[in-house]
Amino acid sequence: MKNSLVLWLLVGWVGYFILPWYLLEDGLFAFDWLFDGYPFDEDYSPAFIQVFSTDKAWLLPLVISLLLPLKALTLKKSDRAYASYLICSGSLGLAYLVIQGFAIGVSGWQFSLFANYFLDSEFNQYGMGYGALLYGLSMLMLLTTGLAARGVMKGDVFVTSSIGLIIAIVTVFVFYPVSQVLISAFQDNQGAFSSASFIDKFFDEKIWGLGCTTRSVSCGIAWNSLTLALLTATITTGLGLAFALIVTRTGFIWKKQLRLLTVLPIITPPFVIGLALILLFGRSGVVTEFFADLFGLEASRWLYGLPGVLFAQVLSFTPISFLVLIGVVEGVSPSMEEASQTLRADRWNTFKNVSLPLMRPGLANAFLLSFIESMADFGNPMVLGGNFEVLSTEIFFAIVGAQNDQGYAAVLAILLLAFTLSAFFAQRIWLGKKSYVTVSGKADSGAHMGLNPMLKMSCYSIALPWALLTLVIYGMIMFGGFVKSWGYDHSFTMQHYEDAFALNWTELGLVWQGAAWDSFWTTLSISAIAAPLTAAVGLLTAYLLVRQSFKWKSGFEFGTMLSFAIPGTVIGISYILAFNVPPLELTGTGVILIICFVFRNMPVGVRGGIAAMSQLDKSLDEASLTLGANSFSTFRNVILPLLRPAIIAALTYSFVRAITSVSAVIFLVSADHNMATSYIIGLVENGEFGIAIAYCSVLILVMLSVILAINLLVGERKLRRSNRLSNAIKKNSNAPLKLKEAE
Amino acid sequence: MHNLATDLGVNIKMKKSPLITSMAIALLATSASTGALAKGKLNVLCSADTDWCSLMETRFEQETGVKVSLIRKSSGEGYAQLRAESKNPKIDVWWGGTGDPHLQAAKENLTQAYRAKELPNLLAWAQNQSLVSDNRTVGIYAGALGFGYNKNLIKKKGLPIPQCWKDLADPVYKGEVQIANPNSSGTAYTALATFVQLFGEEDSFEYLAELHKNVSQYTKSGSAPIKAAARGETAIGIVFMHDIMKQVKKGFPLKIVAPCEGTGYEVGSMSIVKGARHLKEAKMWAEFALRPDIQSLAQSVNAFQVPSNQASSIPAEAPNFDELKLIDYDFAKYGSVATRRHLLQRWDDEIKSLAR
Structure with missing residues (x-):
């Protein structure tokens, strides 16, 4: 275990004494600095040299945390002092690194509080680079190693360090930036703090209005978003389950193709599905005109608003729930189902009472993901929303729109966050503390039972038309790239591909001429x-x-x-x-x-x-x-x-x-x-x-x-016998699988 | 010292995967090759159309040898970025996009004053833009507001051809008009401010309430209404005229209307960012962008706005400003935060919440 400690300590030393401490202007992957005045050039020197050559004396104390652990190396791991040295140096190093980073910026002292004590504000520093990064990482590892030696996580260094690392990066890259923007929810338009303006904005009629239930005006955006997300999540989870069941539990011949097909919408850049839907079902859409002519109806704009957005979102997010569910549906152990059938349950009852409850984690996760996706979705409401306004688009336009009201955006963001978090907690409660273990390492027979005919038919009848629709939409999209003006002038052209992806051979070699x-x-x-x-x-x-x-x-x-x-x-x-x-x-x-x-x-x-x-x-x-x-x-x-x-x-x-x-x-x-x-x-x-x-x-x-x-x-x-005997054992001679065979 | 450096090179190679190392080498190679040619750098934020942006980029690079890094963002997004970056700006010059956010940026001290040599040769509205902002921004093109209708659809439905703003409030067009939401779109805000300046505040809100019954949806993006009209999703869209012209050029059956009461306009602007790292090049760009020969190039990429330099050639497709009955648009007043908040609030309370 001390080996890894030495390694991490070395990382810290390299960061402090060898690598450039500050950010390189040309980016992390440019290596010009190696040949351009390193290590004495001001821009490239490591921290230790910066202390003397550019008078950045505040970097000197960092060295203490690199020296203290040397003492720890001489001690036994069981010694209390060993852990203390590591914890002490790690936390000191980290804390000092962060404080000096925030205190001294491009234009000198960042806090006026400090500036009063140190009147000389001639010094400044730029963003942290390689050196600081390694130093910070090293300090974090020293800290977690020390904590593990103290007995945290039963003394498991790997687990302690992993937790430490994840907490650190999530703090830096999620909490820190998000807190920056959420603070503005509590500021009024001049930037002064006031909780009154938060309350004003939060309880606005625009957000919570219920006018749509009685009159023909639009409802509050909070209700719109919530309704949309609940509907989308329910439908996509159902569809996802139907697809997962077809792929794993039936003899359907085009399984592979179906699998690919369901993946299609997820790989579609935003806006495209919305546009395709307009061309099909919009007021002048192909399908709309066909039915309008057939039944002599007035073409309507039903697509713009809740139905259209819901339609597009279900198309886009079904694959996500499918991806989540397929692993879970596959994982449900056949032996449970067999036990149920041995006890004389028919296939429907087995599915309802055994398989489905075992899929709960999958269902809950699929629902949660679709719910959150729908809440945060931006492209579809943008194209198809019409007068149906949702939180995500409102937030966008509160920031970039004619209003420029960052505070309002932050308030809406908090609201959106509250919704998604409630969904998250509701899911936890629903799953409860039950066990969903089905892959146990014990031998089982391997064959999943088929679906009962009724269920199979309903899966087919839901999923297959949906798959067909997806196919038509993608046909439309592919077609759109080859015609002059999509939806209007359908004469063939390759011009769009040429504009985007033209390649040219010249005397200089290959020229990537296309704009894309x-x-x-x-x-x-x-x-x-x-x-x-x-x-x-x-x-x-x-x-x-x-x-x-x-x-x-x-x-x-x-x-x-x-x-x-x-x-x-x-x-x-x-x-x-x-x-x-x-x-x-x-x-x-x-x-x-x-x-x-x-x-x-x-x-x-x-x-x-x-x-x-x-x-x-x-x-x-x-x-x-x-x-x-x-x-x-x-x-x-x-x-x-x-x-x-x-x-x-x-x-x-x-x-x-x-x-x-x-x-x-x-x-x-x-x-x-x-x-x-x-x-x-x-x-x-x-x-x-x-x-x-x-x-x-x-x-x-x-x-x-x-x-x-x-x-x-x-x-x-x-997982199972059918493929286990032949391949898995040969390739993978790990403990649990071998154990199974020994039984 | 060379020893150290090579040691380090070895160290790095050992830590990274071959993929990253090779990428690094590739990047190094590209940066070396461009570095030899470059005579300075410039970061441009472009809020005009993509084609126009890249035309300006290549032209400027060819002429000056300055390496231009250009990013295209809508004017709202651009303004949000400038604000967020204000402590440490990465952009040098912001070219194109409707004038309001440029004026706001000027007011918030995000941009810096510069008087270009061509300034005296610019048309009155462009100089005015510079005047009201203490030279922090300047007009580079102008576009007039109007509306367009789908010829085929109007004929099919047997509707009269609209000629005036007031026509659009006629109940015959019920559900056939689209305009953007002024909360999200600068275009629609310009329309709102235009109505207020044309009819007076009270009358214009009465007019908007009538119009509301005909509007099928308030779109998010300013130019969306005319795209919907082009594809027959609505009959009439209220947008800038050059946006209609662009769709016409693509072959859609649209007709442009210059409203009989007169109309407002936007001034596409340009600003140099405060604290620009490449100030010299930014000023070069500013001079370049106001030159008549450069402004005259715009029509080659289907940009049919009116250029700001008197000597620039006006595209045949651009609206003739002399025949338009342009209002004397008060950019200082209607671009100010107070007026904007007031009008938008009123629109939300009195128009948006109306039943149809």
Whole structure:
């Protein structure tokens, strides 16, 4: 264990003495500094040299925390002083790092309080870079190692450090920025604090009005959002379950295709579904005109408003609940169902009383995710909302609209947060403390029972027309990229693809001539970096939540879910407010986008991981631990392989979300790091539907192939006898599976 | 010292995966290649159409050799970004977008004063923009408000052709008019302020209440009504005329109407951000953007606004400002926070909450 301590200490030393302490202007991945005056150039020197060469004396005390632990290395681990040294140096180092970072900014002292004591304000510093990053990480690890030595988490260093790390990053990248923007809810228009203005704004008629129940005016936006989210969540969970059942429990021939089809809407950039729906069902839509002619009806605008938004959201979010549910439905142990059938229950009763209750974590998580997604959705209400106003669009326009009222936006954000959090707690209560363990490591027969005919027919009759509709919509979209003017002039053209993706060979080599290439490559690389990070952070968190018990666990869980419940617009603004100035100066870089995606999408990894993990019997871990493995290798070799569906879901989802998300991104993109969606919005605003759709079609194809690749790479989870004997044992000679065979 | 550096290089390579290392090398290569050519840098926030933005970008780069990093955001988003970044601005110059947010930015001290050489050669409304903001912003183009109707739909429904603002309140158009919500759209706020200046506040709210019965939806985005009209989702959309022209150019069956009572207009503006890191280049851009030969290029990318320099050529498709009966739009008054809050509040209370 001391090895890892030495390693972390070394990291701190490298950060302090060797790497450039401050942010490099050219970004984290530029290495110009190596050849450009390092280590004595003011911009590139490590902290230790800065102390002397540029008179940044306030960096000197940091060295204390690097020296103290040396003393600890000479002590035995059981010695109380060992832990004390580590805790002391770690917490001191961290605290001092943070304080000096906030106290001294680009223009000197940041707090007038300090400035009075130190009149000399000639000094300043920029954002933290490599060195500070490693130093901070090292301090955190010293602290958690010390705590573990004190007996926290039964002395498990891995678990303690993981918890410490996750708390630290969630604090920095979720709580800190969000608090910046929420504070403005309590400020009046001049920036002074007043709780009266909060109350005024919060109880506004615009938010809570119930006029729509009696007269033909629109209701308060709070009610609109709530109704929409509840309806969407209910319908998508039902549809998702129907799809999951068809794929896992029936002999349906096009399962694979169905699986792909349900994934389609999730990989569709926003606005596109809305536009396609308008062309089909709008007042001059194809379908509308057909029926209007047939029955001689007056074409109506039913699509604009609640029905249209609901329609589009159900199309967009069914795949999410499907992705969450499929792992859970697969995981339900056949032996339970067999037991039920042996006891003479028919298939319907077995499904109703055994399988369905065992799927509760999946259902609850699917419902929760759709609910939150619907609340935070921005693209669909934007295109189809009509006079139906919801919180997410109101927040956006409170910030960027003619009002420019950040306080009102913050009030609405708090409200939205309150809704999503209540959903979160309601879900917890509904799940209760029951056990949903079905993957126990004990032998079972392997074959899931089929669905009873009635249920099968209803699944088919719900899911298949839906699948057909999805197909038609995607046909429309693909078609839109090849016609001159979508919905008006349908003569064939390749012009849109040429404009977006032209390539040219010149004497200089390949020239990426199309207008879209720039944002296309940025989008892909940023999403590709963000996806595995998201999955890793999410699953680690899930592991801690399900498998470890510690004080304040529900607070911890709440914290990790928070970023998902906050609308993207608020996240975007809060990131600019928090990370545009030192100590963490990230705006304008690609890093801020990556971080934003990781923390926005992490909750999906967490939810998926929790749902899957609560099915795994704890005896699997215990077996591994009993056999002498530590908690890290148990996580790595036992839990992770059994979590493959959750990993796939997290990877896919975060990759795709990074490509398709809009509202947060609008504020974070910069000239050098432009994302596809913000580029597409520009096109849509401009009415250039052709190029926008061509671009979307290409993105859809790319995402599809990536999803297939992820599925192939991560592989399937081997749970049951049918596939267990032949492959799993040979490949994976881990403790629990072998144990099963020994039985 | 070189030893240290190479040590470090090795260290870094060992820590990162091959993918990241190769990406780093690729990035290094690209930055080296562009670095050789660049004669300075400039970060531009562009709130005009994408095509126009990139035209300006390439033209400026070709002419000056300055490396331009340009990001396109709507004027509301741009203004929100400037505010959020005010302590440490990343943008140097903000070009294009409707004038109100530029004036607000000027008022909040987010932008800095600059008098371009071309200023005396600009049209009156553009100079006025500079005057009311203490030279913190200047007009680069103007667009007049109007409405457009879908020829086919009007004919099919047998509706009369609307000529005036007051026509739109006629019950025959019930459910056939769209305009944006002035809370979210600068275009619709310009319309609101125009009505108030044309008819007086009380009469204009009476008019809006009548109009409300005909409006099928208040869209979020300012130009959405005319796009809906283009595709036959509504018959009439109230927007800026150049937005209608753009749809007409795409072949949609729309007709532009210059309302008989007269109309208001927007002044697309340009501001240099306070604390710009590349001030010299920002000033170069400001001079460049006001030059007649540069302004005359706009029509090649279907931007049919009226350019602000007297010597610029006016696109044939642009509305003729002399024939429009433009009102004497009071930008200082109707751009001020107090008036804006008052009008929007009134609109919310008296119009939005009306039953249909």
